[in-house]
Amino acid sequence: MGVKWFLRMLACIPLLAASTAWSAEVHGRSSTQFLWFTNVFTDKEQAELAQYLNLSISQVDQAGKLTLHGYGRISQNLGGGEGLNGRLYYLYADYRGLLDKVDLKLGRQFVNYAAGTALIDGGQIDLRKVGPVAFSVMGGRNVVFSLDGESTHEGDYAYGVAAYLDGVKDTDLELSWFRKTDEGDLARDVLGASFKQYLFNNFKLYANSRYDISSEVFNEVLAGVKYFPMGNLVLTGEWYQSYPTFDTTSIYSVFAVDRYQEAVFKADYIISSMIALNGGVSFQEYGEGADAKVYDIGTRITPLPQLSLALNYDRRHGYGGSLHGGIAEVSYDPTKALSLAGGVHYDVIKRDAMTGKDYARRYWLGGKYRLNERMTLALRVEDNVNLNYEEDWQGRMVFNYDF
């Protein structure tokens, strides 16, 4: 389905461009990629050729209000097997300022409300500049990508409405409703709210919640505060809780569940242009006496403008087991055209009291060369070492052309 969609839409694009050739500006990127990796399902090595196309066509109309956006990929397994594959991420027309108050988006697009998020084949209409409150309505076929294509069924739709503050200086507030159908039956019905308020030049209060109307529980509630006494220091404190909820069409929607809660504290400090530090702790509570703690720390060091080092480490222990590990990465630009980078990921995992320790390591190297203003060549190679593989090489070679 995805491949057919993509090819059909791709075929239409030159027509659009041709019909509006007097003024239209076409910009975007073509990315041609050769990828090689181990297929985890067959345990066999696989090589694929992929072609991405990301483009925007603006100035389609004389007022410059209409823009077309498209993004998708097709890939071909060179050894046969999975054959041709594709994903159309989006393809929509964006018309801004109809009667100076209405914004329209029509086509495949990503929609985001506090109550829910979806990739839809449909439309979104925003009504603005009618006072401090703006309105939005969206709906369409709910697109779900599976491992090798699309798993959307007939009767899978997503739609919703939102009202939000528009143009209010220090406050954001959105109230929204999101509904999803599963083969024609009403699978999800969610009310969402999102709130943000700046105070005293140093504080940001924020909250977010989703209420599942079918199960009559708050699926998610988040409340947090950020304190930023200086422009280079941010302290964050958050409380979050969730109840897992399921589509009403799933048998799991009728089961009892426990509440998950977590308290998060974070600090982010940019000491100078050469060094930045961050750290945090998360206290997690899973119900019925199960809990866990996660600590994390990181730094970014830039001793020279062309040299950067990033280190991150986190440690988790508690319910389910323990995990500690991190990432060390370095990037270096010897010339304006050439970038080199490499890194190590290292993790030790112990699932629970009854299992032994396992590990996962990754080593990677990459380089990128700008051939000219429009063309870039990039190569990335990595080796994975873990309980599944003593060595597992994979990588990609990429040629990007910007237009």
Add this chain to the structure above:
Amino acid sequence: MKRLFFILTVLGCALLVLQQRSYAEKVAHKDFYSMKFEDCNACHKGQGISPNHDADWVRGHRMAASRSNSKCQECHQQSWCLDCHQGGGSGERLEISNFGRDYKPKSHRSDFRVLHPLKAKDNPQSCLRCHDRKYCTECHARFPRREIQFESHRRQFSSIQLQATGPTHQVFNEAQCPTCHPGGLVPTHRWSGEHAREARRNLQACQTCHEDGDACMKCHSARSGLKVSPHPRNWGSIKDKLRSRSDGRSCIKCHNNF
């Protein structure tokens, strides 16, 4: 519930009245697209706006993005979102890795297949922001069951050898157990206690393998087995809603009359 909505409505109205005084068009960010984050934050701080795109941005960005009037689109195309959320990528960012043909976000470090059972426990909802539940079941369905290692599911004697030398119990399948152990795999009380707690804490994990809940219904169906009710405490108030919305698709799996 009604009280909550009333309070929210009153708060919303109060905010509107208060903020009407400071009504002002917000700053468009398109003009600052190429600016360094340090410079953005210097300006933000001067206007009492918190610095963003900080080290915690990957975890925290959903608050800024999950609003219909978010500012993300002033600098980012939707591809910026979907490259992480739906596996696309132009390959230019060298630190970004692939899972097969799909690109994956940096939060999925090392071989994430090894880490994800524990990482998924850190806020189980976070997985669902990018992955549909079908993604989990589609992947798990292709792996052998013995690789799933929940405490309640594990045969705790699997590493015990039959004799001082020789094979371990791992070589036997479930059907062979009663041959030597007519009493069953593990004591019944342990199974029921462990699995119930694990399921309540992380029911999403059950669904990743038992997509249709067939394993659950062996004991929880109203038609057969132990007929243990799995419903939550507020079942009385929600059951009619669930039945009518799903057209009884869930109910009919366990009940003749609903």
